């Protein structure tokens with residue numbers, strides 16, 4: 266596929282996945298614009314060594330996508346919209362702000378698909394979440410890796426999971442309407458450089474890395490028992506899947522992205538401590554929420570349709586993420 270002639274809008278492009286994707290698409294020659302309200306994303310994610318890799322004056326739009334008119338204006342003239350903006354955060358924020366999360370994500374997802382349809386955008390990508398799988402199917406250790414249709418009958422544990430499932434459903438309806446080519450990926454837990462480390466909004470891997478870097482100023486506390494397990498996807502593998510879904514996965518329905526093995530949060534904590542090369546005592550705080558028990562992906566559809574497979578294992582991914590976080594925190598305190 267020739268990316269060099271494409272005008273691409275990435276919503277949420279100042280966030281973790283979006284900023285890595287923006288960089289990758291620029292490398293392929295695409296004309297990339299980013300829309301983000303910086304709720305969790307940062308303009309610094311769109312920089313390398315402090316230098317922006319997109320033009321902030323002409324290719325960056327600081328905009329709140331709960332504004333429907335703004336979404337339509339942003340979509341005008343685009344060849345492809347990759348819609349990644351949504352409220353994403355750690356377990357504490359999600360469970361403490363269920364109405365806000367659901368409401369924001371519904372508004373953003375509805376406005377973006379409507380804006381894209383009204384603007385006549387030809388190609389559109391939406392990204393769902395493994396948090397949408399039914400709570401009861403994730404309530405035991407070592408469940409069989411989920412297939413895409415295991416998401417129904419629906420009963421996600423959180424409003425976030427519900428909002429992302431509604432987003433998938435909306436994207437599917439738009440696809441069936443026949444005027445726009447839609448691709449839908451469903452990601453398991455994505456981690457890697459350009460992640461959020463803030464204590465309020467960070468997800469588990471960046472939160473543990475921040476605590477390890479800051480130890481002993483911050484105690485290395487692991488939330489929950491550490492027995493809970495997730496299937497982790499390194500961000501480069503997520504970006505690869507996004508490129509592949511545009512190239513060969515439009516109209517193919519939901520495609521799940523993640524490994525078929527899960528890793529316990531205790532093992533993640535141990536890998537983070539190993540990456541720190543220090544002796545750091547851990548404390549497990551079982552008063553904190555730990556969410557679903559276990560899940561992993563049957564990624565055979567991703568293999569068959571996209572030719573995708575995971576390439577970065579968890580130990581290597583944590584080492585790379587740790588190195589990035591250490592540089593960022595050192596620069597912030599310099």
Ligand SMILES: NC(=O)c1ccc[n+]([C@@H]2O[C@H](COP(=O)([O-])OP(=O)(O)OC[C@H]3O[C@@H](n4cnc5c(N)ncnc54)[C@H](O)[C@@H]3O)[C@@H](O)[C@H]2O)c1
Nearest residue numbers: 277280281282302304305306329330350351394452454455
């Ligand atoms: N990170 C994961 O583990 C994971 C897993 C499954 C699915 N996803 C999905 O992937 C997408 C990207 O996630 P991410 O990990 O890069 O998260 P992120 O928080 O880094 O990126 C999301 C971006 O959306 C922006 N945003 C939020 N509300 C907005 C609004 N009203 N207007 C404009 N921008 C707004 C945020 O500022 C942020 O930059 C999301 O749709 C998320 O649901 C992520």
